[in-house]
Amino acid sequence: MTSLRARLAYVALFAATVFNLLISGGRAGLVGFLALLTMLAFQRLVRRPMLAAGVAAALVGGIVFGGYYGNDYFRLRVDRAFDEVVRYEELPKASVSQRIVYAANAWRVFAEHPLIGVGLGDTREAYREMNARYTPNWKPAWNPHNHYLYVLTAAGTLGAIALAAVLLLPWFLGAPADGRERVRKALPLLLIVICLFESYLMRSNTTLMFVLFTAASWCGARERPA
Incomplete structure (x- = not known):
């Protein structure tokens, strides 16, 4: 069984990883991390898929919305990406x-x-x-x-x-x-x-x-x- 100290270390590592991804501005890395987080939720709750889906949605949504409203650089990158998708023909560079x-x-x-x-x-x-x-x-x-x-x-x-x-x-x-x-x-x-x-x-x-x-x-x- 995982000790309390080990659990706290995992939580700290998780928080540090999320923080680093949000401030770095890398979109592919963040999407990959969220995919892994979703898979982990289903692995840990393999017999309860509905609960796993809810946990995954809460974690992914919390990270994305927290990053968007809590980090100006992350919000800028997200807004810019959406704008470039919508107006890509006008923005060749x-x-x-x-x-x-x-x-x-x-x-x-x-x-x-x-x-x-x-x-x-x-x-x-x-x-x-x-x-x-x-x-x-x-x-x-x-x-x-x-x-x-x-x-x-x-x-x-x-x-x-x-x-x-x-x-x-x-x-x-x-x-x-x-x-x-x-x-x-x-x-x-x-x-x-x-x-x-x-x-x-x-x-x-x-x-x-x-x-x-x-x-x-x-x-x-x-x-x-x-």
Whole structure:
């Protein structure tokens, strides 16, 4: 059973993490954290899904509303994001506006090469041609800031199947009951969520982190010698 000291340490770590995410202004990290928090609520209350949903909604809502009304920088980032979504065609240099156009053009590239994509080496040129055709007033890019669209563009449907296997396999493989069951599902969920906002697995450091932490979480707990 977890001691009171350990529980207080967890609460302090949780509060510090929330505070750091709210003042940093990173939107993808906060969304990923809220997804993990929701999963934890359902893991801890697995036999009471309605209560789990209520707890998750209260925690997520409390963090979001608390951050919005308690932190000017966080509120500015949220308001700016909504404004850029609504008026993205008028704001070609805005971050969210650019991501919308990047995603649209990347999807167009995939629609023309749905099976195997255009290849990693031709992604930049394929996007440049699509950008000139549909959004010539926008600066061309080669990263759609969405890993799923990046894989669909570069490797097509076959690449997307391979990516799905990498991210979803830990959810369905059997594992020993060694206390790491929840952690094994947490890391894939985090990547699944944040890859909606950036091509994270295209980066060697993020990919290495995912591989190492996944391997570590799947190593069976070793018994200490008597």
